[in-house]
Amino acid sequence: MAGPIALEQATQWRAFRAVLRRDLYVTWRELPAFLAQVILQPLFLLFVFGKVLGSLGYTRNNYAHLLFPGLLALTAVLTAMQTLAFPLVAEFGWTKEIEDRLLAPMPTLFVAAEKVLFALLRSFVATLIMLPIGVLILGSIPWRWSGFPLFVAGLVLGALVGAGFGLLMGTLVQPQRINLLFSLVFTPLLFTGCSQYPWPSLDRLRWFQVVTAANPMTYVSESLRGALVPSVPHIQPWICLLVLAVAICVLMSVGVKGFYRRAID
Amino acid sequence: MPKVHPRPYDFEVLPRNDAGHAVEVVDLVKRYPKAPVNAVDGVSFGVAAGEVFGLLGPNGAGKTTTVGMLTTRVRPTGGRALVGGIDVMRDPVRARRQVAVVPQRSNLDRSLSIRDNLVFHAAYHGVPARERERRAAELLDQFGLLDRAGDKPDFFSGGQGQRVMIARALMHAPQVLFLDEPTTGLDPAARLFVWDRLRELRDSEVTLILTTHDMDEAAFLADRVAIMDHGRLLALDTPAALIGGLEGEGTLELAADGSADGAVVDALAALTGVERVETVHLQAENGAEAPPPAAQPLRVRLYLTGDAALHVAPAAAVLADHGLALQDVKLGTPTLEDVFIHLTGRTLR
Ligand SMILES: Nc1ncnc2c1ncn2[C@@H]1O[C@H](COP(=O)(O)OP(=O)(O)OP(=O)(O)O)[C@@H](O)[C@H]1O
Ligand SMILES: [Mg+2]
Numbered sequence: 001m002a003g004p005i006a007l008e009q010a011t012q013w014r015a016f017r018a019v020l021r022r023d024l025y026v027t028w029r030e031l032p033a034f035l036a037q038v039i040l041q042p043l044f045l046l047f048v049f050g051k052v053l054g055s056l057g058y059t060r061n062n063y064a065h066l067l068f069p070g071l072l073a074l075t076a077v078l079t080a081m082q083t084l085a086f087p088l089v090a091e092f093g094w095t096k097e098i099e100d101r102l103l104a105p106m107p108t109l110f111v112a113a114e115k116v117l118f119a120l121l122r123s124f125v126a127t128l129i130m131l132p133i134g135v136l137i138l139g140s141i142p143w144r145w146s147g148f149p150l151f152v153a154g155l156v157l158g159a160l161v162g163a164g165f166g167l168l169m170g171t172l173v174q175p176q177r178i179n180l181l182f183s184l185v186f187t188p189l190l191f192t193g194c195s196q197y198p199w200p201s202l203d204r205l206r207w208f209q210v211v212t213a214a215n216p217m218t219y220v221s222e223s224l225r226g227a228l229v230p231s232v233p234h235i236q237p238w239i240c241l242l243v244l245a246v247a248i249c250v251l252m253s254v255g256v257k258g259f260y261r262r263a264i265d
Numbered sequence: 266m267p268k269v270h271p272r273p274y275d276f277e278v279l280p281r282n283d284a285g286h287a288v289e290v291v292d293l294v295k296r297y298p299k300a301p302v303n304a305v306d307g308v309s310f311g312v313a314a315g316e317v318f319g320l321l322g323p324n325g326a327g328k329t330t331t332v333g334m335l336t337t338r339v340r341p342t343g344g345r346a347l348v349g350g351i352d353v354m355r356d357p358v359r360a361r362r363q364v365a366v367v368p369q370r371s372n373l374d375r376s377l378s379i380r381d382n383l384v385f386h387a388a389y390h391g392v393p394a395r396e397r398e399r400r401a402a403e404l405l406d407q408f409g410l411l412d413r414a415g416d417k418p419d420f421f422s423g424g425q426g427q428r429v430m431i432a433r434a435l436m437h438a439p440q441v442l443f444l445d446e447p448t449t450g451l452d453p454a455a456r457l458f459v460w461d462r463l464r465e466l467r468d469s470e471v472t473l474i475l476t477t478h479d480m481d482e483a484a485f486l487a488d489r490v491a492i493m494d495h496g497r498l499l500a501l502d503t504p505a506a507l508i509g510g511l512e513g514e515g516t517l518e519l520a521a522d523g524s525a526d527g528a529v530v531d532a533l534a535a536l537t538g539v540e541r542v543e544t545v546h547l548q549a550e551n552g553a554e555a556p557p558p559a560a561q562p563l564r565v566r567l568y569l570t571g572d573a574a575l576h577v578a579p580a581a582a583v584l585a586d587h588g589l590a591l592q593d594v595k596l597g598t599p600t601l602e603d604v605f606i607h608l609t610g611r612t613l614r
Contacts (some may be wrong), residue, residue: 022374096368097374102338104361105389105391136533
């Protein structure tokens with residue numbers, strides 16, 4: 001029976017790859033829009049907080065180096081999240097575009113997995129673009145090859161957390177409530193994720209430290225700080241990675257459940 | 266292929282030619298979460314390979330839900346459905362290879378051009394690259410879409426979108442093609458175009474299952490028609506047999522200027538040549554309550570032996586005897602609409 005089963009699996013993977021190719025094709029054709037979407041926000045944050053405030057003397061010299069890993073974390077998480085959440089709300093809600101893919105000869109889970117993989121790819125591209133932009137704006141960026149494995153782990157887990165959030169939001173949020181996504185989800189996530197300040201320094205603001213500890217993005221920021229600027233006090237990397245792994249499992253399993261609920265009546 | 270034994274109906278639900286069934290449905294049930302009643306309530310039928318099968322029913326009858334279950338988009342609550350011999354519940358992935366759907370509402374990919382919509386659909390289904398280009402060119406031509414092949418579907422009219430979706434559905438050469446109300450909302454020319462394409466498909470291998478609430482469409486296109494209402498099948502046969510099942514050769518529909526009691530109906534039924542009289546009631550529509558039947562102006566349909574025109578004068582006389590004036594008369598031979606009225610006591614729309 002190996003023959004027919006192998007053939008069946010080949011068909012399913014071919015469908016998976018075709019759907020991924022469709023997403024890449026559309027992104028490629030809309031490249032300027034994609035770049036604007038992923039670059040603009042971190043670019044401005046980097047410029048204002050890293051450059052302008054520093055030049056005016058409101059922040060200390062090393063603040064930009066502390067901020068940079070945080071902005072990488074922010075970009076990784078938010079890009080993955082946006083890539084999933086908004087199209088999903090639209091496709092399930094009103095364009096119904098996703099139906100043609102749901103009817104392709106592959107398990108429903110593959111359609112969700114493709115969305116996640118695509119979100120990861122976009123997230124990586126967006127984060128990597130930040131490196132030259134950082135050099136350009138700040139003159140230099142913190143970089144340690146010895147921190148590279150942790151850097152990669154932090155980015156991958158960060159993108160996965162973002163994708164998990166995106167899947168959850170994209171299948172949970174009703175289309176008519178899509179603007180609530182911005183005000184009630186994105187903004188709080190953006191500012192409680194420790195991308196603009198190291199978590200241990202929040203000692204003096206105990207309640208906020210507790211709040212930020214509940215945001216998985218905090219652990220992405222902290223692990224990237226641990227990788228690039230270890231002299232800044234940060235949460236132990238193993239704690240970060242462990243918390244992220246748990247958060248990913250929870251977000252993904254709830255998100256996939258939501259996806260099934262929307263995909264099959 | 267497992268043999269299916271539908272539960273007994275008082276009509277034949279399986280195709281008479283036993284060339285092999287493209288679709289077999291047994292006691293299919295769907296209840297949506299939190300719904301008080303079943304949207305599809307124990308439906309059984311079989312469709313022969315190459316047949317054109319029509320599901321005729323009013324809004325909310327359960328047509329889309331039935332199509333959804335057969336195409337793996339809706340999970341059945343009970344019963345069984347085989348498409349191309351494959352159980353849609355047990356093996357949805359393989360079932361998807363057999364089918365294509367033209368949905369009731371457009372679900373074209375708005376980020377892709379028309380041509381890319383076709384080409385990527387074929388790619389999802391594993392059609393090799395060169396073959397999908399060839400088929401896309403052929404189908405775009407056949408459906409009169411060549412000059413718009415590079416456009417995005419955003420500004421397409423309903424009729425153009427419908428053409429694109431039928432073309433897209435054919436890209437992976439499905440065994441069974443489901444069309445959910447393929448001509449609803451189209452103007453007469455666009456409808457004729459779609460009908461022509463579907464008539465062409467009849468002559469090919471593909472099995473067509475189409476839903477509609479248009480009796481003309483069902484009668485014109487379908488080999489057999491199932492009449493569905495409230496999630497149940499009320500009848501299933503060839504259009505000719507369904508119509509032939511109504512006694513009489515003609516119908517006469519009369520509308521009077523006031524309401525009336527059973528005495529008028531009895532008097533009409535007593536006329537010579539009148540086989541049967543049916544009272545037609547208005548339906549509540551769009552939330553507006555219809556007046557109670559007793560308060561509605563009289564509207565009856567007479568099933569006749571012989572020429573309908575000869576019965577107008579006697580019928581008008583009966584109405585006059587009861588103080589009513591004739592307001593509207595329609596003569597005709599029975600249609601599927603009459604079959605529907607006969608089965609449910611109300612009009613299709
Ligand atoms: N996703 C859903 N959730 C809950 N109820 C639903 C859902 N889809 C359909 N229904 C209900 O199921 C019943 C059958 O609906 P269905 O769409 O199958 O009818 P239909 O015959 O296709 O009607 P129409 O001619 O209006 O398209 C209706 O009462 C409808 O309200
Ligand atoms: Mg419908």
